[in-house]
Amino acid sequence: MSTLRLTALHTRYTLVETFRVPIAVIGSLAFPALAFLFFIVPQRVVADDPVFATQAVIQLMVFALMSNALFGFGISIAQARETPWDPYLRTLPAPAVARILAQVLSTGTLGLAALIPVLVLGATLTQAHADAAGLVLGLLALAASALPFLFAGIAIGYAMPMKVAIAVVQIVMFALAFGGGLFLPPVMFPGWLDVLSRFLPSRQAREVVIAAVQGGEVPWWAWGGILAWCAVLLTLALVLYRRDEGRRFR
Numbered sequence: 001m002s003t004l005r006l007t008a009l010h011t012r013y014t015l016v017e018t019f020r021v022p023i024a025v026i027g028s029l030a031f032p033a034l035a036f037l038f039f040i041v042p043q044r045v046v047a048d049d050p051v052f053a054t055q056a057v058i059q060l061m062v063f064a065l066m067s068n069a070l071f072g073f074g075i076s077i078a079q080a081r082e083t084p085w086d087p088y089l090r091t092l093p094a095p096a097v098a099r100i101l102a103q104v105l106s107t108g109t110l111g112l113a114a115l116i117p118v119l120v121l122g123a124t125l126t127q128a129h130a131d132a133a134g135l136v137l138g139l140l141a142l143a144a145s146a147l148p149f150l151f152a153g154i155a156i157g158y159a160m161p162m163k164v165a166i167a168v169v170q171i172v173m174f175a176l177a178f179g180g181g182l183f184l185p186p187v188m189f190p191g192w193l194d195v196l197s198r199f200l201p202s203r204q205a206r207e208v209v210i211a212a213v214q215g216g217e218v219p220w221w222a223w224g225g226i227l228a229w230c231a232v233l234l235t236l237a238l239v240l241y242r243r244d245e246g247r248r249f250r
Contacts, residue, residue: 011105054129062205069149137213138212159240205226
């Protein structure tokens with residue numbers, strides 16, 4: 001069986017396993033939309049302004065992908081490590097890349113699905129607007145800027161047991177969301193917080209996607225920060241994966 005077919009098969013069963021716990025799927029889809037309803041829609045100064053409303057939609061789309069990446073990788077990997085099934089899968093002759101790609105595809109599918117309610121609410125309840133080209137560029141920028149969160153989730157999953165991972169993921173998610181300007185726009189931040197937030201991958205992702213959708217130049221600290229976070233977190237994830245593999249199979 002080819003690697004591509006194995007990846008598709010593993011993706012299918014990973015999604016089936018996820019949908020067996022409906023509240024997990026409902027939470028992934030509903031939480032970003034509820035945040036949009038509570039934080040954005042009541043602020044009519046923002047919702048009735050096309051520029052601010054579009055940026056608000058983008059912020060919650062970044063949050064949707066970020067939360068799905070952190071939960072989808074961080075908690076799923078930590079949970080799998082505590083079951084005998086995961087070590088057994090590693091002993092099978094199937095290539096590891098098939099399992100890794102399947103996890104990325106399944107989590108990415110749920111992340112993309114979580115964008116739909118936010119887009120619908122933004123289009124119906126606010127003055128947000130984006131043309132087709134901006135929407136496509138925005139989705140591509142979203143996918144690229146989500147990589148640091150993916151690597152962070154993997155690192156958390158291989159670094160700690162599930163009960164600890166749940167708490168850490170929640171703390172990291174809300175810290176990045178509030179500090180990165182995903183719930184409140186950075187223009188509302190005091191000066192010191194605005195400076196600090198520029199070092200967070202969530203703020204950097206926000207700026208990159210806004211530039212892709214609305215046009216304009218991407219700040220150097222945004223794309224440079226995403227590249228730096230990718231390098232650091234990918235290295236950390238690989239080190240923790242190798243450490244976990246050594247503990248289990250030596």
